[in-house]
Amino acid sequence: MWQAIIVGLIVLAAATYAAWALLPAALRLRLARHLAATARRGGGPTWLVRFADAIEGSALRRLGGCSKCSAVQAAPTPPKGREKT
Amino acid sequence: MPPVSLSTLRKGARGTVADVRDDAQTLGDEAQSTVSRRLLELGFIPGEAFEVIAEIWPGGDPMAVRLGNTLFALRRREAGAVLVSVEGG
Amino acid sequence: MSGPAPALDAMRLALVGVPNCGKTALFNRLTGSRQKVANYAGVTVERKEGAFAGPTRGERYRLLDLPGAYSLTPTTLDEAITRDCLLGRLAGESAPERVICVVDATNLRLNLRLVLELRDLGVPMIVALNMSDLAHSRGFGLDRERLERELGVPVVETVAIRDGGERALLERLEGLPTLAPRPPTEWRESSFEQIQQTQREVRRILHAAGYREPARNRALQRVDGLVMHPIAGPVILAALLFFVFQAVFSWAAVPMELVDAGVNWLGAQLHAALPPGLLNSLLVDGVIAGAGSVLVFLPQIMILFFFILVLEDSGYLPRAAYLLDRMMGSVGLSGRAFIPLLSSFACAVPGIMATRTIPNVRDRLATIMIAPLMTCSARLPVYALIIAAFIPRQRVGAFNLQGLVLFTLYVAGIVSAMAVAYALKRTALRSTYHPLLLELPEYRWPDPRNLMLGLWERLKIFLQRVGTIILALMIVLWFLSSFPAAPDGATGPAIQYSFAGSIGRALEHVFAPIGFNWQISLALVPGLAAREVAVGALGTVYSLSATGDDVAATLVPMIAGTWSLATALSLLAWYVFAPQCLSTLVVVKRETNSWRYPLLMAGYLFALAYIAAFITYRVASAVLS
Numbered sequence: 081m082w083q084a085i086i087v088g089l090i091v092l093a094a095a096t097y098a099a100w101a102l103l104p105a106a107l108r109l110r111l112a113r114h115l116a117a118t119a120r121r122g123g124g125p126t127w128l129v130r131f132a133d134a135i136e137g138s139a140l141r142r143l144g145g146c147s148k149c150s151a152v153q154a155a156p157t158p159p160k161g162r163e164k165t
Numbered sequence: 166m167p168p169v170s171l172s173t174l175r176k177g178a179r180g181t182v183a184d185v186r187d188d189a190q191t192l193g194d195e196a197q198s199t200v201s202r203r204l205l206e207l208g209f210i211p212g213e214a215f216e217v218i219a220e221i222w223p224g225g226d227p228m229a230v231r232l233g234n235t236l237f238a239l240r241r242r243e244a245g246a247v248l249v250s251v252e253g254g
Numbered sequence: 255m256s257g258p259a260p261a262l263d264a265m266r267l268a269l270v271g272v273p274n275c276g277k278t279a280l281f282n283r284l285t286g287s288r289q290k291v292a293n294y295a296g297v298t299v300e301r302k303e304g305a306f307a308g309p310t311r312g313e314r315y316r317l318l319d320l321p322g323a324y325s326l327t328p329t330t331l332d333e334a335i336t337r338d339c340l341l342g343r344l345a346g347e348s349a350p351e352r353v354i355c356v357v358d359a360t361n362l363r364l365n366l367r368l369v370l371e372l373r374d375l376g377v378p379m380i381v382a383l384n385m386s387d388l389a390h391s392r393g394f395g396l397d398r399e400r401l402e403r404e405l406g407v408p409v410v411e412t413v414a415i416r417d418g419g420e421r422a423l424l425e426r427l428e429g430l431p432t433l434a435p436r437p438p439t440e441w442r443e444s445s446f447e448q449i450q451q452t453q454r455e456v457r458r459i460l461h462a463a464g465y466r467e468p469a470r471n472r473a474l475q476r477v478d479g480l481v482m483h484p485i486a487g488p489v490i491l492a493a494l495l496f497f498v499f500q501a502v503f504s505w506a507a508v509p510m511e512l513v514d515a516g517v518n519w520l521g522a523q524l525h526a527a528l529p530p531g532l533l534n535s536l537l538v539d540g541v542i543a544g545a546g547s548v549l550v551f552l553p554q555i556m557i558l559f560f561f562i563l564v565l566e567d568s569g570y571l572p573r574a575a576y577l578l579d580r581m582m583g584s585v586g587l588s589g590r591a592f593i594p595l596l597s598s599f600a601c602a603v604p605g606i607m608a609t610r611t612i613p614n615v616r617d618r619l620a621t622i623m624i625a626p627l628m629t630c631s632a633r634l635p636v637y638a639l640i641i642a643a644f645i646p647r648q649r650v651g652a653f654n655l656q657g658l659v660l661f662t663l664y665v666a667g668i669v670s671a672m673a674v675a676y677a678l679k680r681t682a683l684r685s686t687y688h689p690l691l692l693e694l695p696e697y698r699w700p701d702p703r704n705l706m707l708g709l710w711e712r713l714k715i716f717l718q719r720v721g722t723i724i725l726a727l728m729i730v731l732w733f734l735s736s737f738p739a740a741p742d743g744a745t746g747p748a749i750q751y752s753f754a755g756s757i758g759r760a761l762e763h764v765f766a767p768i769g770f771n772w773q774i775s776l777a778l779v780p781g782l783a784a785r786e787v788a789v790g791a792l793g794t795v796y797s798l799s800a801t802g803d804d805v806a807a808t809l810v811p812m813i814a815g816t817w818s819l820a821t822a823l824s825l826l827a828w829y830v831f832a833p834q835c836l837s838t839l840v841v842v843k844r845e846t847n848s849w850r851y852p853l854l855m856a857g858y859l860f861a862l863a864y865i866a867a868f869i870t871y872r873v874a875s876a877v878l879s
Contacts, residue, residue, distance in 0.1 A: 083532050084532055091730065094725070200689045203329060207324065207693070208367075219484070235694075236696075237692065238690055243690070
């Protein structure tokens with residue numbers, strides 16, 4: 081019984097993380113902002129607010145797909161217009 | 166000897182740069198203006214010593230040129246903008 | 255990143271210099287790990303900012319590392335950003351208060367012109383004579399104080415690669431007054447006359463400062479004589495690349511066995527220690543078999559990166575670009591495209607971003623579209639797995655057969671990239687002429703410290719990737735492969751009855767014509783996130799398929815026993831082309847500012863993959879039966 085619970089939690093955490101990581105960047109950013117705003121509004125416990133902020137920060141940094149090498153982390157300004165040569 | 170175009174020289178030729186042409190018509194492309202400008206900025210100015218140190222086989226294009234103390238790889242087409250005085254016969 | 259947040263009143267500095275002057279090394283030396291990488295508003299050029307403090311009074315500085323530029327008249331996107339930033343034209347950014355102009359002390363003739371161009375614009379600056387250690391040891395003469403007087407701006411010596419090499423710069427910076435923000439500077443393109451005049455001034459100043467340039471080192475001249483020789487050059491290049499692939503296999507053999515043994519041991523321990531059941535299966539079949547299968551390839555990836563870093567640091571790459579220009583020209587690209595394409599051998603993402611140094615838009619686009627065909631390091635686990643299972647470990651003459659096959663796969667990637675470039679440049683991406691005009695910097699011994707740092711970075715990235723996304727996907731896959739459980743009285747492995755089994759069977763219809771069984775078809779799905787995940791997925795799927803107590807059996811013998819050679823070859827062919835990497839598609843979208851290109855890219859690559867796999871499978875089946 082306890083095994084099933086532990087396994088279930090692990091799988092849930094993994095699935096959530098995978099979904100989060102594979103979400104399109106803009107969507108992820110919106111979701112993170114929404115969550116952070118909700119946490120702050122609800123006057124929730126400080127750890128929750130800090131957690132929400134951390135997620136938002138991570139979403140801001142993870143605007144590239146691979147996001148692991150320093151080359152890809154981006155600022156929140158979305159690119160607009162075409163580059164000229 | 167009158168100045169010749171760098172693009173006509175083979176490996177081993179050395180001398181000094183005489184001029185850089187900005188003649189878009191002769192070289193057939195308005196992009197050549199950008200190239201000529203960049204050549205000047207990189208140091209292909211009158212009086213600078215050069216030596217052709219390598220070329221690709223077959224065809225000899227691109228070529229590698231030592232200019233002063235710096236090495237550059239360039240194609241014959243852009244080398245065509247550079248006029249040089251060759252030393253020796 | 256850790257470190258103090260830049261204070262609002264921190265002085266804003268920027269590093270400027272021509273390419274190859276060691277600017278980035280100086281940036282790293284000054285800011286250490288306190289760097290932040292972002293984007294300039296509106297364009298996709300990387301913006302590197304860091305922070306550091308003065309040595310005695312602890313004054314705060316913010317430092318921007320601007321892209322290398324030969325002049326303020328730009329020929330590439332990179333150079334345009336540098337110019338716009340210095341002139342204060344960038345949206346949302348005011349000009350830096352002061353500029354650190356980095357020059358290569360061993361190449362002042364090339365480097366000083368930009369300094370004068372900036373000085374004449376009135377940009378407040380301090381000149382960093384970088385690589386001054388090299389200059390001294392090679393016999394360059396220069397009167398630094400005289401140079402400072404002639405230029406009219408402070409000049410300090412720096413050695414970016416040495417501890418404390420930035421000290422003089424820091425001390426000098428402290429002594430400089432704070433400046434009021436400048437309005438955007440007026441700037442017009444210099445005329446040819448003006449450029450020549452500036453150049454004459456550069457030579458006059460160098461002469462006045464007693465600049466003495468020794469003749470080039472004889473040994474290095476001889477090296478170039480070989481490396482750039484019309485016949486020997488390409489031979490050396492091919493031999494070098496070939497050697498690298500051999501090394502990737504032979505040097506990695508022992509470390510890989512160690513990692514493999516370790517992973518298996520851990521799996522066996524867990525299997526024995528935990529009571530049989532869900533948790534046991536999750537940890538052994540999901541985590542260990544899944545993530546562990548990918549971990550095994552760490553030694554090979556590290557060796558590959560080692561060589562890439564050495565080549566990048568050594569100054570050899572521009573020479574390779576020169577050697578390959580003809581060949582790349584035959585498909586319509588410039589030799590310049592070689593360097594971003596070489597980076598793609600590590601990972602297409604930085605390779606695609608490096609295409610910003612390609613001036614022509616269509617060239618750049620063509621290079622971006624073919625970059626994924628360059629065999630990236632994530633393909634290595636897949637290739638290595640199949641080679642290990644199907645190619646015998648024997649020698650063919652002086653060569654290792656497995657290394658030979660790997661080399662062939664890499665060549666296939668390159669040849670297909672050339673073919674695609676050719677097609678693109680003939681049709682959609684035709685363009686006018688654009689020059690090569692490439693500087694060939696002097697050779698350098700790669701700095702061991704930089705090398706170690708680079709490898710360590712890579713190691714961390716790899717472990718992070720395995721420990722997060724790969725692990726997460728393996729756990730999810732395990733779940734999908736274990737539920738629903740097999741009905742009573744069922745024969746065969748339980749996995750067939752699970753969600754994953756059903757998905758695999760459904761996909762098998764699509765992939766049967768190219769010889770993929772349902773396990774492979776299933777593994778391709780999580781493999782979309784990242785290529786090496788397919789290896790982990792196969793690990794988990796086959797581990798769960800293991801009946802009885804043979805949990806310790808590794809993936810390689812399983813595959814060797816159940817797949818046909820034709821299937822294995824077909825999968826190899828698939829992987830040469832298939833765009834199994836979301837990250838690459840996302841970066842292409844960012845770099846081209848549209849979804850059109852990544853979708854086109856995914857489309858053509860999947861089509862090519864299917865066709866290639868189909869042909870391979872059919873031909874191989876016919877030949878081998």
